[in-house]
Amino acid sequence: MHGNRSRKPAKSLDKSFSDNIILLYQKKYNGFNFKHFYEYLIEEENINVSYSFVYTTLMNKGIRSPKARKATKRRLAKEKLQKEKKLENKTEEEIEIIVNNEVALEDSHPRGEKPKYFGEVTEMDGSSHLWFGGTKSCLHLATDKATNHIVGGYFDWQETLKGYYNVFKQILENYGIPYEFKTDNRTVFNYNRLNEDKRTSDKDVLTQFGYACKQLGTGIDTTSVSQAKGLIERDNETFQDRLINELKLNNITTIEGANEYLIKIFIPKFNKKFALDYKKFESVYETAPSAEKINYTLAVLTPRKIDNGNSIKFKNEYYQPYENNELKCFKSRTECLVIQAFNGELLVTIGEKVYELRKLEKHKKYSKEFDIAPEIKKEKKKYIPPMSHPWKLASFKQQMKKAHTERVYA
Numbered sequence: 001m002h003g004n005r006s007r008k009p010a011k012s013l014d015k016s017f018s019d020n021i022i023l024l025y026q027k028k029y030n031g032f033n034f035k036h037f038y039e040y041l042i043e044e045e046n047i048n049v050s051y052s053f054v055y056t057t058l059m060n061k062g063i064r065s066p067k068a069r070k071a072t073k074r075r076l077a078k079e080k081l082q083k084e085k086k087l088e089n090k091t092e093e094e095i096e097i098i099v100n101n102e103v104a105l106e107d108s109h110p111r112g113e114k115p116k117y118f119g120e121v122t123e124m125d126g127s128s129h130l131w132f133g134g135t136k137s138c139l140h141l142a143t144d145k146a147t148n149h150i151v152g153g154y155f156d157w158q159e160t161l162k163g164y165y166n167v168f169k170q171i172l173e174n175y176g177i178p179y180e181f182k183t184d185n186r187t188v189f190n191y192n193r194l195n196e197d198k199r200t201s202d203k204d205v206l207t208q209f210g211y212a213c214k215q216l217g218t219g220i221d222t223t224s225v226s227q228a229k230g231l232i233e234r235d236n237e238t239f240q241d242r243l244i245n246e247l248k249l250n251n252i253t254t255i256e257g258a259n260e261y262l263i264k265i266f267i268p269k270f271n272k273k274f275a276l277d278y279k280k281f282e283s284v285y286e287t288a289p290s291a292e293k294i295n296y297t298l299a300v301l302t303p304r305k306i307d308n309g310n311s312i313k314f315k316n317e318y319y320q321p322y323e324n325n326e327l328k329c330f331k332s333r334t335e336c337l338v339i340q341a342f343n344g345e346l347l348v349t350i351g352e353k354v355y356e357l358r359k360l361e362k363h364k365k366y367s368k369e370f371d372i373a374p375e376i377k378k379e380k381k382k383y384i385p386p387m388s389h390p391w392k393l394a395s396f397k398q399q400m401k402k403a404h405t406e407r408v409y410a
Helices: 015-027 034-043 051-060 070-083 092-107 161-174 193-198 205-216 226-249 255-274 291-297 393-406
Strands: 122-129 137-144 150-156 180-183 219-222 300-305 312-314 317-323 335-340 346-350 353-359
Touching: 015 034, 015 051, 034 051, 122 161, 122 226, 137 161, 137 226, 137 255, 150 161, 150 255, 161 205, 161 291, 205 219, 205 291, 205 300, 226 255, 300 312, 312 335, 317 346
Parallel strands: 122 180, 180 219
Antiparallel strands: 122 137, 137 150, 300 335, 312 317, 317 353, 335 346, 346 353
């Protein structure tokens, strides 16, 4: 018997390390592959252990990597069946068949029924690819699950709120208000707790898109399982197979040209070839809102405070509130809500009123002392929409809080 038997090795780690690693993976990093999780342990959690230690710790706890190989899945399935004593008195050939069936059943994704109504479920996703030219861009796409009818599409350089707002606008203008969106868990739809300390409300896209949907009565159902929205995933593959070649064939290399071809030519052609006739289905789309309401609903809302110079800083520029071409002054640190409408128009709500925002130039455009005064054109009275519930700061803050607590792990 060796003299060191039953002695704890000098380099062994305390059991608390294992417990912390398991807890972090289950609560904070659930869904990460083991290598990615290992990198975050070192970079973010300051836990410096070997990858083999992390791998062994999680595997011993019965946690399997999302990227586990088939051989690992078979081995774990075999161990599970042995513990359950389901392999007793079985030959090697029978065991192999049982294990393979277990793995196949786990990896299977049964076909589901489609919704009954047109507009009941709209799947939405973004696909980044070399669609045209030499730079990657993102195709934002929405399809009706009942009919496989593409209801909206838009190219942007990245997966952005602007891209999904453009798709939403197409849906509202062409069909009406859909009942529900089914999306993935990307940051456009679902809040990322890892960036909680770095968030800014104007970039907090879940709140913005979710708030717009809430005003129109459209639900959002997010999922991390790509098979749960398999229709849009399949459509993305079809678009990559066909649209790229068509854009190349037509010598389209700009994002403006790609969007025009996508909306006017490709989507109608796709729907005619692959989709069911949506007119034969009963629709649950609500009546489309007015163009004016769409413009102010698909807006970016940003809480701000008025500074000592009666100005509001927004996107590195300073703005001041006006009413009927008259500057309005407010107390320093007064809370307000900046509204950037879909068409880019800027408004601000302070208290119970809506004001126009005008950019404060760094320098005057002309000097009274040295320049000839330009001819002043009479400005048309600008339309200022009435104050409404969605633009109240308290309502928006309540939506932010709700989105960040209830849907973090949706």
